Amino acid sequence: MVxxxxxxxxxxxxxxxxWLHRDVALGAVVETMNxxxxxxxxxxxxxxxxxxxxxxxxxxxxxxxxxxxPSGCGKTTTLRMIAGLEQxxxxxxxxxxxxxxxxxxxxxxxxxxxQFYALYPHLSVRDNILFxxxxxxxxxAEREASLARVSERLAIAHLLDRKPRHLxxxxxxxxxxxxxxxxxxxxxxxxxxxxxxxxxxxxxxxEFIRSQQLDLxxxxxxxxxxxEEAMSMADRIVVMNEGRIRQVGTPSQVYVQxxxxxxxxxxxxxxxxxxxxxxxxxxxxxFHPRNIAxxxxxxxxxxxGPATLGIRPEHVTVNPDGIIAGTVxxxxxxxxxxxxxxxxxxxxxxxxxxxxxxxxxxDEVRLTCDPESCRLFDSDGTAMxxxx
Amino acid sequence: xxxxxxxxxxxxxxxxFGRIEAxxxxxxxxxANELLVVLGPTGAGKTTLLRTIAGLEHSDAGTIEIGPEDxxxxxxxxxxxxxxxxxxxxxxxxxVRRNLEFPLRAPGRRETAAQIRERVEAIAEMLxxxxxxxxxxxxxSGGEMQRVAIGRAIVxxxxxxxxxxxxxxxxxxxxxxxxxxxxxxxxVLxxxxxxxxxxxAEALSMADRIMVLSQGQVLQTGxxxxxxxxxxxxxxxMQLGTPAINVLPxxxxxxxxxxxxxTVIVRDAPASDDQCExxxxxxxxxxxxxPSTAKVEVVEDIGAVKIVLARxxxxxxxxxxxxxxxITPGDKICPNVDVxxxxxxxxxx
Numbered sequence: 005m006v007x008x009x010x011x012x013x014x015x016x017x018x019x020x021x022x023w024l025h026r027d028v029a030l031g032a033v034v035e036t037m038n039x040x041x042x043x044x045x046x047x048x049x050x051x052x053x054x055x056x057x058x059x060x061x062x063x064x065x066x067x068x069x070x071x072x073x074p075s076g077c078g079k080t081t082t083l084r085m086i087a088g089l090e091q092x093x094x095x096x097x098x099x100x101x102x103x104x105x106x107x108x109x110x111x112x113x114x115x116x117x118x119q120f121y122a123l124y125p126h127l128s129v130r131d132n133i134l135f136x137x138x139x140x141x142x143x144x145a146e147r148e149a150s151l152a153r154v155s156e157r158l159a160i161a162h163l164l165d166r167k168p169r170h171l172x173x174x175x176x177x178x179x180x181x182x183x184x185x186x187x188x189x190x191x192x193x194x195x196x197x198x199x200x201x202x203x204x205x206x207x208x209x210x211e212f213i214r215s216q217q218l219d220l221x222x223x224x225x226x227x228x229x230x231x232e233e234a235m236s237m238a239d240r241i242v243v244m245n246e247g248r249i250r251q252v253g254t255p256s257q258v259y260v261q262x263x264x265x266x267x268x269x270x271x272x273x274x275x276x277x278x279x280x281x282x283x284x285x286x287x288x289x290x291f292h293p294r295n296i297a298x299x300x301x302x303x304x305x306x307x308x309g310p311a312t313l314g315i316r317p318e319h320v321t322v323n324p325d326g327i328i329a330g331t332v333x334x335x336x337x338x339x340x341x342x343x344x345x346x347x348x349x350x351x352x353x354x355x356x357x358x359x360x361x362x363x364x365x366x367d368e369v370r371l372t373c374d375p376e377s378c379r380l381f382d383s384d385g386t387a388m389x390x391x392x
Numbered sequence: 393x394x395x396x397x398x399x400x401x402x403x404x405x406x407x408x409f410g411r412i413e414a415x416x417x418x419x420x421x422x423x424a425n426e427l428l429v430v431l432g433p434t435g436a437g438k439t440t441l442l443r444t445i446a447g448l449e450h451s452d453a454g455t456i457e458i459g460p461e462d463x464x465x466x467x468x469x470x471x472x473x474x475x476x477x478x479x480x481x482x483x484x485x486x487x488v489r490r491n492l493e494f495p496l497r498a499p500g501r502r503e504t505a506a507q508i509r510e511r512v513e514a515i516a517e518m519l520x521x522x523x524x525x526x527x528x529x530x531x532x533s534g535g536e537m538q539r540v541a542i543g544r545a546i547v548x549x550x551x552x553x554x555x556x557x558x559x560x561x562x563x564x565x566x567x568x569x570x571x572x573x574x575x576x577x578x579x580v581l582x583x584x585x586x587x588x589x590x591x592x593a594e595a596l597s598m599a600d601r602i603m604v605l606s607q608g609q610v611l612q613t614g615x616x617x618x619x620x621x622x623x624x625x626x627x628x629x630m631q632l633g634t635p636a637i638n639v640l641p642x643x644x645x646x647x648x649x650x651x652x653x654x655t656v657i658v659r660d661a662p663a664s665d666d667q668c669e670x671x672x673x674x675x676x677x678x679x680x681x682x683p684s685t686a687k688v689e690v691v692e693d694i695g696a697v698k699i700v701l702a703r704x705x706x707x708x709x710x711x712x713x714x715x716x717x718x719i720t721p722g723d724k725i726c727p728n729v730d731v732x733x734x735x736x737x738x739x740x741x
Contacts, residue, residue, distance in 0.1 A: 074563050075534060168402060173434050202433050203591045211701075215690075230564040235694040256715075259695040272695055274568060294617045334572060336597040339620040339633045340675040340712065341696075343597070345572065356696065359617075 037102045038223045039065045040086060046094035047081050058095070058249035066221035067331035068214070070234040074270070079227045080195055082244070086225060087193050088112050090357070093301040099191060115189035115222075116125045117197045123168040123180060130164040133182045154182045157212060166175035174205045181209060185216055192224040194215070198233070210237060231271050236257065259316075265385035268314045274343065276314040276379070277353045281300040283308045283380075291380065295349040298327040301375045304390030311388070312381040317343060317356040322363060326370035328353070337364050346371065399423050400445075400552055400584055407440055407608075414440040416608045422552075422584045423486050427575065427597035430588045431631060435606040438588040439638035442554045445586065446475045458551055469500075473552040474545035481541065484530035488521065491505070491529055497546040503560055506530055515543045518577065535566045542574070545583060553578070553585040560591065564619045592632045596620065604628050625670040626737060635699055638672045641739065648683075651705030656683040658729050664736045671735035674699070674710040679717065682728035688721050702727065 040063040047056040056078040063069045071079040084090035086097055088109035096105045103110050123132050131138075133154060137147045155161040160180045168176055181197070197213070198206045214237050217224050227233055234241050235255040241265070243250045243258060249264045262268035262276065269275035281293040288305035291313050300313065322344070330348030335360065344355045344363050347373070357363060357370060380388045405418040414437045422428045428436050443449045443477060445456055447468035457462045463471045474495075482491050487709050492512045498504050504513070516522045519539045524532065529540060539559060558574075559567040575598050578585050589595055596616045604611040604619065612624040616632075623629035629637045642649040642657055644666045649658040657670070664670075679700070686704030693715055700711040700719060704727055711727065713719065 015646075074565060137614045204433065204630070204633075204636065207636070211690075224425055232564070232694060236692045237700070255695070256693050259693075270565060273564075275565070316696065334575060336572075337620075338593065338596050339616075340673065 007106070020096075039067075040061060040223060041098040042082070042086065042095065043093040044097070045082065045085060045092055045097065047078075047085060047090060048093045048180055054247055056085070056092075059244075059247075059249050061242060061249065063223060063225060064239075065223055068217050068224045068226065068237060068239045070238035070241050070242060071225065071227045072229070072231060072234040072241050072270075074229055076246075077137060078247040079229075079244050083193050083225060083227050083383070084197055086191075087114055087118075115184060115187050115188040115192045117181070117184040117192065117194040117253040119196045119199045123176060123183075128165050128167060129160065129171070129179050131374040132168065132179055133164075133186055135183060136187045141343065150186050151246055154186050154303065157216065158182050163302050165231050166337070174202070177201055177205065177209070185213075188220060188222060190223070191227075194224065194226045196228055197226075199228075206233075208229045213237070232273055235271070241271075241272060261386050261387065262314070262379065263310060265381055268379065269379070272316060273365055274317060274354050276316055277320060278312050278314050278381075279350045279353070280310070280312050281350070282310050284366060290353055291378070293328065293350040300327065300373055300378070302378060302380065302390075303375050306391060307382070310383045312385070313373075314372045314379040314381060315377060317354045319374040320353060321372050322355055322357060322361070322370045323370050326372040328371045328373075330369060330371065332363055332365055332367045332369060335363060344369075397471050397536055399426075399459065400586070401420065401455075401457040402445065403454070403455050405441070405444060405455075407437075407444055407449060408454050409450055410650065413608050415451070416446065418605075418608075418610055420603055420610070420613070423583060425582050426600045427585045427598060429586060429595040429602045430586060430605055431590070431592065431595040431602055432605035433590055435607075436605045438590075438605055440535065440554050440608075441554055441605070442588055445552075445592060446470050446473055446554055448475075459531055469498075471552075471636070472550050474548070474550040475554045476541055476545045476558045476559040482529040482537060482544070484528070485531060486518075487525065488527055488529055488532070491540055492516065492525075492543050492547055492675075498548075499511060501548070511547055515547045518580075519543050519573075534562050538562060538570065542577075545579070546583075548583075550583065553583055553587075555585060555587040557591075559587070559594065560620075563634070565604055567594075569597055574598070592634065596632065619735075621735075623671065625737060626669060626671060626740075629735065633654040633673060635674050637735075638671060638674065638677075638707075638709045640672070640705065640707065641667075641669050643667050651707070653706045654704035656707060658731055658734065659683050661731060661734070662736070663739065665738040669737045669739055671737070672709075673733065674712040675731040676730040677709070677711045678728040678730070679711065679713060679719065679725045680728060682726040684726065685724050686727050688719060688723040688725060691719055691721060700725075 042059055042061045045056055045059045059082060071082060073079045081090060082189060085092050088107060096103055098358050099112060134147055134151060155164060160178050198209050210233060232239045238255055240252060240254055241258050242252050245266050251258055251267045258271050262271060281291055283291055283306050285308040288308060289302050290299040291302055292299045329346050330346035332344055333347050334345035336343040342357050342359050342361055344357055346353050346369060380389050400422040402418060402420045405415055407415040432438050440449060441594050455462060460690045463470050489512060493508055496508045516525055521539050524536060540597050559570055571594055599616050601613060601615055602619050603613045606627060612619055612628045613639045620632050640651055642651055644664060647660050651657050686702040688700055688702050690701040692699040696715060697712045698714060698717055702709050702711060702725060
């Protein structure tokens with residue numbers, strides 16, 4: 005480890021921005037490991053706001069990690085502390101084993117992509133994209149190769165000689181993204197880079213960023229409030245709320261096995277249906293929803309006491325034999341599916357049904373829940389596991 | 393309590409800004425108890441359309457009627473419509489209560505102090521912001537601010553609501569719950585609404601009817617299901633659905649449809665021209681049983697479903713499948729298209 009970064013520091017005198025290439029040349033001598041460790045990271049702003057309240061996380065080399073949470077959860081502050089744009093009030097940041105907590109942003113070899121871009125209006129698309137490489141003196145042939153790679157990927161090769169003002173909004177965003185991604189820094193940090201784009205373009209850019217990252221395997225930390233973006237792009241998702249990490253896991257772990265009620269509701273569109281009730285001492289394999297006489301079978305035995313049952317909309321079925329009765333108050337057609345919102349005595353539930361299902365506004369329906377897909381939470385909101 | 397609300401009718405509306413034709417011959421009608429969503433990308437003319445209906449822009453041609461009344465040349469106040477913008481536009485130093493009272497205190501209104509109080513409190517309760525009435529609006533979160541802005545729009549019971557991407561500045565999660573609330577709220581108020589957005593999920597889920605706008609022109613108007621299942625053109629089809637519909641140029645050989653490279657896409661296809669373009673929604677392709685093979689490139693598990701990106705007939709094709717399906721990049725599949733659900737268009741020149 006020590007030898008590794010000693011070598012790297014030597015190299016950084018030669019050419020900071022060329023590590024990846026030189027690593028290949030030096031083979032086993034220098035192996036770039038750009039994992040990021042945050043150790044009990046904290047940030048309290050001068051006005052007393054505790055934005056980040058002690059976060060621990062290890063981001064593996066080459067990983068695409070998404071920080072997901074609502075506004076004000078501390079995700080952007082965490083990212084800015086990794087970048088060095090914000091000084092932590094406690095804890096450490098390590099990049100590639102090196103403590104960078106006290107280092108300036110320029111000393112961390114980071115590519116930062118913001119939500120709002122600015123292009124140089126007097127430069128052509130080509131010069132805008134190449135700007136970050138010209139600034140550090142990358143050889144011409146290499147610059148051209150990088151430009152070809154990026155502009156082909158973004159389908160802007162035919163626009164290279166134009167000025168930004170002659171481009172559509174979408175093309176401008178592509179150019180900005182190209183400029184951000186032409187360098188190969190140790191780490192990419194992205195703060196909602198797609199937030200202001202139209203929905204269609206957002207989907208396209210999402211695939212671009214992800215495929216680019218898969219090709220180059222550059223460690224990436226990506227911040228978003230959009231759970232679908234997180235699910236589709238991430239190797240792992242970190243769900244944050246109120247300055248704390250609530251869960252770390254692969255998209256499917258976070259979706260299928262949320263560790264608490266916050267994650268259950270935040271992940272998924274719409275989120276998990278949650279309804280309160282209890283598990284009786286005598287019959288631990290059943291959940292009794294509030295205000296309903298009958299009970300729902302569970303996949304195993306759970307500790308008795310007040311509990312909350314969580315179930316995804318796709319595991320709720322409209323079924324004449326269901327024990328939960330309710331009225332359809334909204335029938336959302338989404339093209340490939342329909343979300344039926346139902347008011348029941350135990351709260352409002354959403355069921356995902358096929359688009360051609362015969363359900364209409366005002367219908368009285370009955371519902372069943374797939375026991376295998378239910379998740380149970382205790383009175384503190386923490387997920388419970390099946391007892392042996 | 394609830395007034396009879398007239399319908400809105402717009403005919404032949406056109407508007408230029410210098411050399412740019414922002415709106416071209418727009419015709420639309422909104423029925424008395426209907427939510428019309430205007431869907432289109434940035435620059436389609438959506439906001440100009442709303443501003444023209446509100447009276448903030450003057451049209452170059454065409455008429456606007458609200459009920460029996462022609463309001464084409466009427467002042468904004470005379471039109472009695474409410475406009476909600478993307479950026480909340482509240483008075484930051486005023487309390488929530490004062491912001492909500494403001495439209496009722498406008499010159500020419502005759503509500504008494506007691507009536508105003510009652511009306512504001514009823515609206516606050518409906519929007520679940522009663523506990524915020526005394527707070528300054530600069531101290532609210534984004535979601536709370538937009539609730540207040542919506543409250544301010546509905547408190548004076550206008551003849552028509554105009555909403556210009558009211559949810560797009562909010563967190564994705566909040567947007568999802570507010571869109572449900574907004575639909576339920578409008579149903580109670582029974583006031584027609586024109587809602588502008590570029591978000592296809594919002595359009596599908598909220599609209600009674602959708603009008604697709606592109607470059608100042610109406611491309612298609614219909615119910616969400618009509619537009620999703622029978623889009624008039626590939627441009628319309630691409631606006632709705634995520635991932636986007638797969639569009640392939642094909643030629644016909646007997647009853648088969650072949651891609652440009654000769655791959656058989658569909659057998660026993662419905663009648664069509666010899667050369668045409670077809671649209672296939674990602675959810676209408678099964679992974680096996682088809683007439684040709686494709687290679688899986690990327691698999692995204694987004695929870696409720698998996699999105700598969702496959703290389704088929706020399707093109708990238710999106711397929712959605714159940715999240716329980718075992719599939720990994722590199723797998724060979726035989727895409728099997730549901731023939732009854734393909735959309736056929738004339739070949740583009």
